[in-house]
Amino acid sequence: MKTNIKFIFGIFFALLLTVSSCTQENYSLGDLSAPSNIIVNTQVVGQDATHPNGDGSGKVKISITGDNALSYKIDYDASTPVDLVYLPNGTVTNKYTTLGVKTYRITVVAYGKGGSSTNVTKDVTVRSDFTVNPAIVTALTNDASKTWVVDKSVPGHLGVGPWNVSSIRPEWWASGINEKVASANCFYTASFTFAKVAGTGTYSLQVATPDGAFTKTGSLTTLPGIPATGDEGCYNYGGGTSAFSFIPSSSGAPALPSMADNSPSTQTSILLSGVTTFIGYGAVQKEYEILVITSTYMYVRVQGTETGNAWYLKLKPAL
Structure with a gap:
């Protein structure tokens, strides 16, 4: 019994020396700063001095830029249930279909390293015309x-x-x-x-x-x-x-x-x-x-x- 205890103790001591002699590695996640300077650019199709809310097509060209942003998601209308759409390159043309002139609140989520994110909103006013068959x-x-x-x-x-x-x-x-x-x-x-x-x-x-x-x-x-x-x-x-x-x-x-x-x-x-x-x-x-x-x-x-x-x-x- 004594021999077995000494043998086990010897193994344990050897392992302890082995572990203690290993070089400790230090890891870093790097800079996880959330995206900043997020800008949502909107261009209402057909908008001019005569047609301030567009040509009636309801189309809006949207582009998003930002620092440290890897991808984006967008919700086109804050007055409806949240529906975040993935926009890997931050550009899209959306068609709004509610008839008449309406202001929509766009919500953008910009994602950075390590899952960090930044939310921004922007309002856009657009006109939609439609004549049914x-x-x-x-x-x-x-x-x-x-x-x-x-x-x-x-x-x-x-x-x-x-x-x-x-x-x-x-x-x-x-x-x-x-x-x-x-x-x-x-x-x-x-x-x-x-x-x-x-x-x-x-x-x-x-x-x-x-x-x-x-x-x-x-x-x-x-x-x-x-x-x-x-x-x-x-x-x-x-x-x-x-x-x-x-x-x-x-x-x-x-x-x-x-x-x-x-x-x-x-x-x-x-x-x-x-x-x-x-x-x-x-x-x-x-x-x-x-x-x-x-x-x-x-x-x-x-x-x-x-x-x-x-x-x-x-x-x-x-x-």
């Missing part, structure tokens, strides 16, 4: 009033895919016929009445939800009265009425002359006012891009509550 108005409202429902009789009446312009289809998942009848039948019984208000040139949407609203919960919806937590499904909601407008779609998706499902977009969106209305799915975003519309069929998509997602919906006129 009369055929879209007629198909949606019958030039008076028209009610639509989700078409459960066709596959893909609900789908999920990426929110981009390179793949405008529900490539991640598409519903089967009657997919939600057993689990969320409110998805099919809700109705959406689009009206053209005579004499004013304005539009309204009335949502009726006899069996509740099909939505998510908490921060994943804007509908009032929805629980803070819970699964996607039907929730008690009395419906609502709001104004809506037609705007140029903000996705930048191209248009094709075909009116089939493979047509990327009409380049027109329905923008709902307020937080009490929705189309099909009670999303946070209120811009529903019209991909295809005829007198008997409407195919739209809305940016999902999860970043990068798009929800696709097929509707038909109510009987």
Whole structure:
């Protein structure tokens, strides 16, 4: 036993000498100063003395510079939910689509070494003009009033895919016929009445939800009265009425002359006012891009509550 103890002690002492004789290395993270002198330059397209807020296209060229900045993220409108977009080189042209003249607050986050960051904001005022194709108005409202429902009789009446312009289809998942009848039948019984208000040139949407609203919960919806937590499904909601407008779609998706499902977009969106209305799915975003519309069929998509997602919906006129 004594021999073993001495042997173990000898090994320990040798290791201690070895460790103590090692040269100590010193490491340094270097200068981690946050980016500074961040400048956000904005150029409203078409801006001149006659058109101080631009040519009506809504386009703004944005460039960002700064000291010690390695990359940037940008949020184009502080009045909407935060959506930071990565800008590796700090330049972009953004299209604002709210009609009329509006001031937007741009927020930029500049990132430096070691994850350091600096935030800056800048306001820009821009005008957006848009004249909707009369055929879209007629198909949606019958030039008076028209009610639509989700078409459960066709596959893909609900789908999920990426929110981009390179793949405008529900490539991640598409519903089967009657997919939600057993689990969320409110998805099919809700109705959406689009009206053209005579004499004013304005539009309204009335949502009726006899069996509740099909939505998510908490921060994943804007509908009032929805629980803070819970699964996607039907929730008690009395419906609502709001104004809506037609705007140029903000996705930048191209248009094709075909009116089939493979047509990327009409380049027109329905923008709902307020937080009490929705189309099909009670999303946070209120811009529903019209991909295809005829007198008997409407195919739209809305940016999902999860970043990068798009929800696709097929509707038909109510009987």
